[in-house]
Amino acid sequence: MEARELTREDRSWAARLVARHNASSRVVSRGVLHDTLTLPGLIAEGEGVPLGLLHYRVTGEDLEVVVLIAVRRRQGIGRLLLRAAESLARSHRCRRLWLITTNDNRVAVSFYRAVGWRLVTVHRGAVRESRRLKPEIPECAADGTPIEDEIEFELLLRDV
Numbered sequence: 001m002e003a004r005e006l007t008r009e010d011r012s013w014a015a016r017l018v019a020r021h022n023a024s025s026r027v028v029s030r031g032v033l034h035d036t037l038t039l040p041g042l043i044a045e046g047e048g049v050p051l052g053l054l055h056y057r058v059t060g061e062d063l064e065v066v067v068l069i070a071v072r073r074r075q076g077i078g079r080l081l082l083r084a085a086e087s088l089a090r091s092h093r094c095r096r097l098w099l100i101t102t103n104d105n106r107v108a109v110s111f112y113r114a115v116g117w118r119l120v121t122v123h124r125g126a127v128r129e130s131r132r133l134k135p136e137i138p139e140c141a142a143d144g145t146p147i148e149d150e151i152e153f154e155l156l157l158r159d160v
């Protein structure tokens with residue numbers, strides 16, 4: 001398995017995957033609406049088959065991971081893609097990588113901790129604001145947990 005840059009040929013596969021997970025191609029983080037159809041990305045691939053997707057954006061010295069999806073779970077796909085994003089961030093001379101997940105996503109919280117990212121802040125109630133930008137965000141997760149808070153994780157590459 002390896003990680004590589006997303007190409008034009010990957011776009012329709014990536015768009016379908018994101019729509020399946022996020023109810024549309026749109027993602028909101030910290031009050032910003034992203035259209036993933038226009039974001040750069042990384043693909044995890046094994047024997048020519050795409051196994052995972054990461055969309056990101058670089059602003060200043062920060063690389064934000066906007067989307068991360070592993071098609072098959074617990075096979076190291078998520079970890080591989082975050083490592084590739086880290087290399088990319090270093091090549092862009094970024095200071096940190098960061099991302100937002102939500103309070104209902106317990107798997108994601110366990111995963112980010114396991115791969116060495118730090119929980120920075122819980123933005124309480126922030127999803128209410130996100131729903132104004134993206135009304136398709138459901139009120140509750142499949143297990144009934146209300147989706148309310150944005151949880152911010154980061155990986156610092158250097159202190160200043």
Ligand SMILES: CC(C)(COP(=O)(O)OP(=O)(O)OC[C@H]1O[C@@H](n2cnc3c(N)ncnc32)[C@H](O)[C@@H]1OP(=O)(O)O)[C@@H](O)C(=O)NCCC(=O)NCCS
Nearest residue numbers: 068069070073074075076077078079101107108110111114
């Ligand atoms: C979160 C996600 C990307 C993780 O990807 P993954 O490829 O399954 O994770 P990895 O195999 O790289 O796991 C690395 C480590 O994270 C931890 N981890 C991963 N999934 C976990 C789970 N379900 N429960 C507890 N720990 C978990 C483990 O420590 C794991 O190492 P191990 O398998 O050797 O024990 C994947 O679950 C996913 O696509 N979820 C749906 C989309 C999503 O919620 N994305 C995040 C949005 S912010």
